[in-house]
Amino acid sequence: MAHEAAIAALSAAFGDQCVTTDAVRDHHARGEAHHTPVRPDAVVFVTSTEEVAKAMQICSAHGCPIVPFGVGTSMEGHVVPLRGGVSLDLSKMDKILSVHPEDLDVVVQPGVTRRRLNEELRDTGLFFPVDPGADASIGGMTATRASGTNAVRYGTMRECVLALEVVLADGRVIRTGTRARKSSAGYDLTKLMIGSEGTLGIITEITLRLFGQPEAVSSGVCTFDSIEGAVDAVIMTIQSGLPVARIEFLDELQVRAVAAYSKLDLAEKPTLFLEFHGTDAGVAEQSERFGEIAAEFGGGAFEWATKTEDRNRLWRARHDAYYACRALRPGSQGYITDACVPISRLAEAILETKKDIADSGMIAPIVGHVGDGNFHLAIMIDPEDAGELKAAEALAHRIAERALEMGGTVTGEHGVGLGKMKYMEAEHGDGYSVMADIKRALDPQNLLNPGKVVQIN
Ligand SMILES: Cc1cc2nc3c(=O)[nH]c(=O)nc-3n(C[C@H](O)[C@H](O)[C@H](O)COP(=O)(O)OP(=O)(O)OC[C@H]3O[C@@H](n4cnc5c(N)ncnc54)[C@H](O)[C@@H]3O)c2cc1C
Structure with missing residues (x-):
């Protein structure tokens, strides 16, 4: 087994919370969509910030990769542990820590899912609006800067997260932001962590904005x-x-x-x-x-x-x-892609995409949070057929390139993961090398979800 010393140390520290069975490793080898799975060497189920810091310290001491795992619904291969190591499962950190109705905010652990949060909030007259199709974890949603059908009115995770607690690669626990609605106090580390996809730190607490349930x-x-x-x-x-x-x-x-x-x-x-x-x-x-x-x-x-x-x-x-698309072609797997363009270019982007789909001959329904200029394609492929995979890649590539040409982005909400890394330089220019500098500064050993968002070695 790779990373043997790290796994032995984690087993000693975590007992049966450190799991190496095939079934559990398989479950943590992939997210949704088509990316090739890779098994982690072990899965560690954590229950507190202290445990996250301890796991991080052990991995850091042994140079072992560590990939945070919410509920694994991400679409771009985000949770695939490319270099093995540990999948750190945060789903048991699922407490709602405090609700502040008078300030319209709530503090939660990362494993709380969006549906459960709203069930618990129902009697307060408040709700949390960000709603990706899956019942994702708030930690995963923060880490992917997720959005959903309500974003056109209430914003995405970028607008709805006020503050975070984060465990860094060296085991330090930091707090970013406060419960105040605004602040001019220094660099915005909260926004840096939102959308960092587990590559800069492990989020252990999230303060979210809430909204009144509409009359x-x-x-x-x-x-x-x-x-x-x-x-x-x-x-x-x-x-x-x-x-x-x-x-x-x-x-x-x-x-x-x-x-x-x-x-x-x-x-x-x-x-x-x-x-x-x-x-x-x-x-x-x-x-x-x-x-x-x-x-x-x-x-x-x-x-x-x-x-x-x-x-x-x-x-x-x-x-x-998405599940409806899979039922269109039983046995198929979705090659999912999303893009987002300035609203005035939306009709053109969708109509040209329709032509591309017709030319490709593939089954690829379009759906979208179009109020934000965001649309998705679920290209339904036979995952065993290399030719179909290649054709889907070519189709997704045209959509990404066109979004950039139109002044948009290659992903409005699903994130970079593995699938969109190849476009990062084109989208960010020199800014991409600044992202690499930030990664090197915060994670010099490249242990946190290595090989995602930005490549540093
Ligand atoms: C049917 C379906 C519909 C979807 N619809 C939408 C949609 O409308 N909008 C949208 O934005 N997305 C959508 N998604 C994608 C997915 O639900 C989101 O990306 C979601 O935010 C992932 O959350 P998760 O808990 O599953 O995270 P995971 O898949 O477990 O992890 C995602 C990433 O976050 C990192 N991560 C997880 N937890 C933490 C943590 N505590 N600290 C640091 N890093 C962490 C992981 O390392 C990984 O890089 C959909 C997915 C499906 C299957």
Whole structure:
């Protein structure tokens, strides 16, 4: 076994919290999507900041790689332990430490999942809005700078995290930020850690912003005759400052997949799922204004989901879109890619992507948090077929290049992991070498999730 001395020391320190069975190592060898799995030598299940610091110190003393693991739903091979070593599982650090309704914030451990957090908050009248499709951990969401359907109104993890506790590669435990809403006090280490994908430190505590549950909510579905019409309606909605809470695009193939998987009665046409939050009067006014915009761009009648259970069904179906895609081609695996462009370029980006998909002959539904200019492709491939993998890579490459040409980014929310590293120089220019300097300064032995985001040796 590689890293034998480190694993022996971890076993001595952690007893049966340090696991080397094949089943557990296999579970920690990969995230979602298509990347080739690599087994860690051991998985250590931690329950406190002190234990995280202890594991880090042992790994540091033995030069053993350590890859933080939330619940493993990331899409770009983030959790694959490329150089073996330890997968540090934080899912048992799942306490909600303190809720401060008067300040609209909450302090949690990283293993709390987003759904559980909202269940626990329900009676406070508050909620946490960031909602990736999977029931991800707050630690993983912070580490990937995740977002979701609500980001157009409430922001992403970048806007919703106020402060962190982080264990550094040398075992030091630091605090970044405070519960104050703003600060001009020095470098923003909180933002540096958000999106660092386990490469700069291990997040052990997170202070999150909360929001009041809206007094009134209305959701619905609007179909269009063309993709152009649907996306132009989105662009106009955003440009006119309508404070829509959710505005999600599904192309006709994605609608077919979602309707079949979630048993919804939907016309197979380019479709928007929408939601408005506010007072009764505010929501009525927003819906009416959106109706006018939609009509201008060829939108059909708006179908409302008025009952809470219908609304929940609709959004659950949207969150399950990836699994619906997999059901389109049983046995397939998703080669997932996401890109984000300035809103004015969105229609062009999606229409050209549609042409690319047609040329490739692949099954690749499009879905997106289009209010942010963000869209995703789930290219459904046979993971055993090298030719299909290559074709999917070529398709994803065109989308990434086009996003950069349009002044956008190669990933709006899924992150870099392994899959998007090849674009980092093109996106960041000299800034990428500054990222490498930061990595060297904070993790000189390159032990924290090595080989991700930035390569230093
Ligand atoms: C069906 C489906 C839908 C999805 N939809 C969305 C979406 O809408 N928006 C979106 O943004 N993402 C989406 N994702 C991707 C995924 O859910 C997010 O990337 C999520 O933030 C990952 O959280 P996780 O807990 O699974 O993290 P993991 O996959 O376990 O880890 C992700 C990364 O974070 C690091 N990490 C984990 N915990 C810590 C920690 N405590 N400290 C430091 N580093 C840590 C890991 O090392 C790794 O690099 C989706 C995934 C699926 C399967």
